Amino acid sequence: MRKLLIIHSDERIQSSVREYLTNEYSFEIDCLANSSLITNADELATYDGIVCENRYVDSEGRNIVGGQNLINFIIDHSIKKPVVILGEMEIDYGSFVSLPSRFSLRDISLQLIKSLNITDEELRHLKMPDFVSVEIANFYQLSNPCCDIYIKMTKTGVDHFVKRIYANDVLDKDIVRRYENNNLSHFFVQKEDFEKLMGQILSQSLTKVVKAFKEDKKIMEISSDTFEISQNLLNEIGITPQTVKLAKTSIVAMTKTVSGSKKLSTLLRSLLENETTYAFKRNYLTSLFFYQIIPNLGWGRGEQLKQTMDKVCYICFFHDILLREEKLLKIHSLDDMAFVDLTNEEKKLVLEHANMTTTLLQEISGIPTGIDVIVRQHHGSLNGVGFPDVYTSNLSPLAICFIVIEKYVVEILKSIEAKEKLKLNSILLELDEFFHLSSYRKIIFELKSLIN
Ligand SMILES: [Fe+2]
Ligand SMILES: [Fe+2]
Structure with a gap:
């Protein structure tokens, strides 16, 4: 040898x-x-x-x-x-x-x-076996593996290879660490995929190194984790990889549908292309919770459920699309508004954005029906203006669901931004105190069941 x-x-x-x-x-x-x-x-x-x-x-x-x-x-x-x-x-x-x-x-x-x-x-x-082992640490920086990944199980002396991660699945360091914590040292891939996969791992690592030299920075800084919605966070809040996939597919479909409207598609693109912004994170997380709990809300099955689901993405990504600044996005009540220094135009925009967006959406053909109504009600007022003192039950059920989920997401992001330990149960308890009607609490119940 x-x-x-x-x-x-x-x-x-x-x-x-x-x-x-x-x-x-x-x-x-x-x-x-x-x-x-x-x-x-x-x-x-x-x-x-x-x-x-x-x-x-x-x-x-x-x-x-x-x-x-x-x-x-x-x-x-x-x-x-x-x-x-x-x-x-x-x-x-x-x-x-x-x-x-x-x-x-x-x-x-x-x-x-x-x-x-x-x-x-x-x-x-030199002949390779059908399944080739790859040391698990190689997968730390691989976000979307180009092939299926297996683990080896040995039953009564015979090796079985079980597919655990599918090609193009979302993968990150935390998922890999979980396998590692279960004493797994190697993943396996089929021999015909081996070279391609190793090539992918290598080229991702090389990109970082080449970039590091170009920018004359330490490699460590480049490969250190950036703040983004990690799989670890998603696991913690109860979002499954299937839901992530569903949301991503819906986002792509939505982008295609609105491509006919120049104004809307420009606004949407700038939102979707900036994944580290507060706006993106909030909308994306809201949509994930929506997709995760919607099948449990008893809103029908099959085609009916699909129609409801089709709306979710639009509601989440468009409802605040006219609010271009983080400080505006963080205003949820008249009290909040009093604490921020705003011009008269900004005040008007904050108070009327729900209604204004509704008008904008009504001009677009091909989008699912009824979105305008929910967007108009997304702060709890029927006419899409201002912030009501109390939440009522005469809103659309989707609007109610949205209001609860968004509040949950706002609190989660607040905690992450403050670098605090995420205490989901206490956030949910606060929501329980905040919303008194059973139609709202039903949503809180579903959010709770994701983590307990
Ligand atoms: Fe919002
Ligand atoms: Fe809003």
């Missing part, structure tokens, strides 16, 4: 290259984080070949030409082993070769076959 040393400071890249070469070519592989860790020339000479990144950032943020340092070391100690440098470097002579900074796994393997003189005969002997 041939022995190979991989030197790369990015753990993900290191491990995807290693997994690929181990599985595809049965190399025996050791890894190092960077070339400064090499001190023993005899030890280095025991490898058949070395794969090393061109440069890395050290712990003090300095840019180090690791590949060049390795080559110098090899020349100084007269070690005659082939080296493949990952990323551009001006030293293509003899047994030293460099690959472009966006290399593929195939590039590495072809180069190794050449550099190590691996024969066809040798390659034929």
